[in-house]
Amino acid sequence: MTGGSTTGDDGAKAPSTGVHEKREPWPLWEVFVRSSRGLSHVHAGSLHAPDAEMAVRNARDLYTRRNEGVSLWVVPASAIVSSDPDAKGQFFESSQGKDYRHATYYTKSDGVKHL
Amino acid sequence: MSESNASATRITPGNALRPEDIASSSAKPTAEVAEYALRLGDDSLILAQRLGWWISRAPELEEDVALGNIALDLMGHARSFLTYAGHAWGKTEDDLAYLRREPEFRSAHLFEQPNGDFARTIARQLVVSHYQFELYSRLVESTDATLAAIAAKAVKEVDYHRDHASQWVRRLAQGTEESHNRMISGLTLTWPYVEELFTDDPLIDSLGDAAVLPSTLRKPFDALITALFAEAELQVPAVPGAIGGGRHGCHSEHLGYILAEMQVLAREHPGATW
Amino acid sequence: MAVAEDQADISAGEEQFNSLIAQDSRIEPRDWMPEAYRKSLTRQISQHAHSEIIGMQPEANWISRAPSLKRKAILMAKVQDEAGHGLYLYSAAETLGTSRDKMTEDLIAGKARYSSIFNYPALTWADMGAIGWLVDGAAIANQVPLCRASYGPYGRAMVRICKEESFHQRQGFEILLELANGTQAQRDMAQDAVNRWYAPSLMMFGPPDDDSPNSQQSMAWNIKRFSNDELRSRFVGMMVEQVRVLGLTLPDKDIRFNDETEKWEHGPLDWNEFKEVLAGRGPCNAQRMERRREAHEEGAWVREAAVAYADKQAKHSQQKAA
Numbered sequence: 261m262t263g264g265s266t267t268g269d270d271g272a273k274a275p276s277t278g279v280h281e282k283r284e285p286w287p288l289w290e291v292f293v294r295s296s297r298g299l300s301h302v303h304a305g306s307l308h309a310p311d312a313e314m315a316v317r318n319a320r321d322l323y324t325r326r327n328e329g330v331s332l333w334v335v336p337a338s339a340i341v342s343s344d345p346d347a348k349g350q351f352f353e354s355s356q357g358k359d360y361r362h363a364t365y366y367t368k369s370d371g372v373k374h375l
Numbered sequence: 376m377s378e379s380n381a382s383a384t385r386i387t388p389g390n391a392l393r394p395e396d397i398a399s400s401s402a403k404p405t406a407e408v409a410e411y412a413l414r415l416g417d418d419s420l421i422l423a424q425r426l427g428w429w430i431s432r433a434p435e436l437e438e439d440v441a442l443g444n445i446a447l448d449l450m451g452h453a454r455s456f457l458t459y460a461g462h463a464w465g466k467t468e469d470d471l472a473y474l475r476r477e478p479e480f481r482s483a484h485l486f487e488q489p490n491g492d493f494a495r496t497i498a499r500q501l502v503v504s505h506y507q508f509e510l511y512s513r514l515v516e517s518t519d520a521t522l523a524a525i526a527a528k529a530v531k532e533v534d535y536h537r538d539h540a541s542q543w544v545r546r547l548a549q550g551t552e553e554s555h556n557r558m559i560s561g562l563t564l565t566w567p568y569v570e571e572l573f574t575d576d577p578l579i580d581s582l583g584d585a586a587v588l589p590s591t592l593r594k595p596f597d598a599l600i601t602a603l604f605a606e607a608e609l610q611v612p613a614v615p616g617a618i619g620g621g622r623h624g625c626h627s628e629h630l631g632y633i634l635a636e637m638q639v640l641a642r643e644h645p646g647a648t649w
Numbered sequence: 650m651a652v653a654e655d656q657a658d659i660s661a662g663e664e665q666f667n668s669l670i671a672q673d674s675r676i677e678p679r680d681w682m683p684e685a686y687r688k689s690l691t692r693q694i695s696q697h698a699h700s701e702i703i704g705m706q707p708e709a710n711w712i713s714r715a716p717s718l719k720r721k722a723i724l725m726a727k728v729q730d731e732a733g734h735g736l737y738l739y740s741a742a743e744t745l746g747t748s749r750d751k752m753t754e755d756l757i758a759g760k761a762r763y764s765s766i767f768n769y770p771a772l773t774w775a776d777m778g779a780i781g782w783l784v785d786g787a788a789i790a791n792q793v794p795l796c797r798a799s800y801g802p803y804g805r806a807m808v809r810i811c812k813e814e815s816f817h818q819r820q821g822f823e824i825l826l827e828l829a830n831g832t833q834a835q836r837d838m839a840q841d842a843v844n845r846w847y848a849p850s851l852m853m854f855g856p857p858d859d860d861s862p863n864s865q866q867s868m869a870w871n872i873k874r875f876s877n878d879e880l881r882s883r884f885v886g887m888m889v890e891q892v893r894v895l896g897l898t899l900p901d902k903d904i905r906f907n908d909e910t911e912k913w914e915h916g917p918l919d920w921n922e923f924k925e926v927l928a929g930r931g932p933c934n935a936q937r938m939e940r941r942r943e944a945h946e947e948g949a950w951v952r953e954a955a956v957a958y959a960d961k962q963a964k965h966s967q968q969k970a971a
Contacts, residue, residue, distance in 0.1 A: 306743070311959035311962065313542060320535075325729075386813070427725055430705070431702075431705040434948025434949075436702070438948075440729055440733050443726070444729070450721065450722045457718075493948070553953075554950055554957075649827055
């Protein structure tokens with residue numbers, strides 16, 4: 261597992277702030293939008309904001325201008341922990357090939373009603 | 376992943392009262408209600424015109440978008456009120472916005488004040504949004520159904536404007552020494568024009584329950600501002616209120632320039648449609 | 650880590666990268682990628698972002714004078730969208746490791762490029778129509794294939810942008826349509842704007858294929874899907890159809906459909922002017938940069954105040970918790 265600053269929905273390298281930069285820039289936040297009641301919040305994009313209060317407001321202004329949502333989450337990009345893309349094998353191989361976890365595996369019961 | 380699903384969110388126009396709905400309605404205001412709607416419409420129009428300047432000039436891109444949203448809300452309110460007012464005289468929103476002369480406008484001086492720096496704009500936003508929130512939250516009870524309907528949409532929007540302004544007042548007041556000083560200066564420049572907003576006059580009296588008496592809004596306005604200022608360690612500026620006059624066509628020196636710019640193209644092509 | 654092991658890692662990463670590109674799959678931020686891919690994408694996406702931001706200016710120039718309230722609202726919403734689009738693109742570029750702050754500094758220091766078309770002035774209201782129809786039209790023609798760019802965050806930003814921009818070109822077209830059906834003065838204004846924006850909009854697709862050194866690599870990496878000339882020719886075909894609906898003309902007597910190649914051809918473009926404008930000698934380069942720099946610098950105290958406030962609040966709540 262790797263922590264650290266992330267952007268995009270599976271995480272990125274920490275953005276370099278540039279050594280010559282004297283001012284501290286606004287941190288990066290990830291925005292999640294619930295498009296209607298009953299659905300999950302889904303990653304919509306990122307933005308910069310000085311703090312959480314402003315981040316959620318900026319998210320409203322930026323990511324719901326066209327009636328896209330009924331609820332918002334903002335998360336500091338640096339708080340996201342993502343799986344290591346190099347460990348993709350060890351992480352995601354196991355779930356491959358286990359057809360018996362899926363209903364489509366059971367063909368003999370095809371056509372039986374209410375099953 | 377299909378391309379159409381690649382963006383996580385879906386866009387729709389939503390359904391709310393639009394200026395076009397008012398244009399196509401047959402509701403005709405009385406002359407007094409129309410005059411009142413003109414005031415409300417002009418306030419929002421002139422402020423939207425001012426705020427439009429910030430789009431491409433804000434302190435950060437996120438704020439370009441935020442101020443843009445506020446300007447667009449105000450534009451919507453202005454168009455609704457002006458469209459409705461125009462029904463009394465057989466005029467469109469554009470006739471009213473583009474072809475009236477300065478003394479025919481009814482905006483209060485506060486809305487005409489220059490943007491100044493970001494702190495001054497926020498100070499003006501603070502006052503306007505709190506005033507409009509108190510006003511619209513009562514206007515929803517207006518005996519005039521159209522005014523009530525416009526207010527019902529607007530009140531939710533200006534509630535957000537109120538929050539936006541308050542958030543920034545806190546940050547600027549308690550951020551750095553420079554921002555603190557600029558915030559105080561912005562408030563000081565803004566405060567002389569607060570009083571005009573809360574002044575009653577014969578037109579309002581004649582409207583009865585169709586309108587909201589401005590003087591009744593002062594107390595709740597002061598209570599909210601005082602609470603915010605206490606939290607942000609600010610003082611209400613001790614400056615005298617300026618004599619207004621916008622409601623009967625006597626404006627600040629700024630309005631002439633605002634209108635010259637706003638109306639130049641439309642006036643250059645009389646009768647043209649766009 | 651031993652050098653040999655390091656190199657083994659790189660070659661494993663490279664193999665993975667090449668295979669993803671070969672399968673036309675997507676590269677995501679934390680994947681290994683060749684330094685040249687990262688650099689080239691950072692350059693392209695940040696230029697694209699800068700173009701959105703600088704591109705706000707010619708249109709913002711007309712917000713205060715829009716001739717009807719409906720048009721004023723539409724224009725405000727459009728220019729505001731462009732700020733949002735710049736922002737989405739900066740975010741995509743940030744996933745490659747360069748901060749928005751750094752990109753903004755490069756822009757205002759004159760080290761970064763943006764689409765040279767925004768260095769032309771918006772002189773009349775009809776320019777709002779021509780910019781929407783021709784400039785946004787060309788941008789959309791460019792952007793639609795970019796929705797499938799191999800770099801995931803870039804593609805996703807483009808999908809969102811294309812969705813939002815669908816109204817931008819239409820509103821431009823409708824401004825021109827209204828003018829074309831209006832008074833003689835309005836018709837003249839519309840034709841004049843089309844005359845001025847036509848050639849620059851064709852040049853937005855970039856230099857001719859035989860003079861576009863980065864194109865091939867970009868296509869090999871599945872960032873670019875079609876060549877500059879291919880997209881330009883398609884665009885000309887679309888404009889030929891649409892200009893008829895407007896009842897206006899395109900200022901190019903050499904437009905023809907080549908039956909042999911089955912492609913639209915256009916008259917010669919002044920690539921020398923293109924290079925001059927790109928090199929900073931356009932009518933508005935200095936003005937655009939000054940305005941961007943001014944907004945950034947005037948905003949510095951606000952951004953600092955917000956950071957200072959956030960720090961104080963954080964300390965305050967820590968003390969409370971302690």
